[in-house]
Amino acid sequence: MPAYLIVHTERRGDDTVIEDPDLTVEFGDTWVLFHTQGQPEGRVLYGEQHVVLAVPVAQVHRVERVDEDQDPEPLEPAPQKE
Numbered sequence: 001m002p003a004y005l006i007v008h009t010e011r012r013g014d015d016t017v018i019e020d021p022d023l024t025v026e027f028g029d030t031w032v033l034f035h036t037q038g039q040p041e042g043r044v045l046y047g048e049q050h051v052v053l054a055v056p057v058a059q060v061h062r063v064e065r066v067d068e069d070q071d072p073e074p075l076e077p078a079p080q081k082e
Contacts, residue, residue: 004034005064006055017066018053025063032060 003019022036034053 001067003066003068005066006032007061007064009059009061011061020052023052027063028057030057031055032057032063 001019001021002023003017004023004025006016006018008015018034020036023034024036026033026035032055033051035051
């Protein structure tokens with residue numbers, strides 16, 4: 001099952017793990033979007049996908065895929081503003 005660790009910019013021990021069988025991640029200019037296909041109840045439609053979680057890029061240090069059967073490896077880092 002896809003699982004992602006979201007490491008926040010301000011390291012206060014509140015990093016987040018999100019998992020779902022149909023979960024995918026998209027890195028936008030201003031948001032990191034975690035979404036699924038299908039029609040789950042209570043999720044926001046974004047194109048043909050449903051947003052499960054949206055995090056502002058400025059608040060994300062990095063996102064790692066951490067599936068149990070996979071070695072943790074960093075994905076594309078969120079762009080940082082200077």
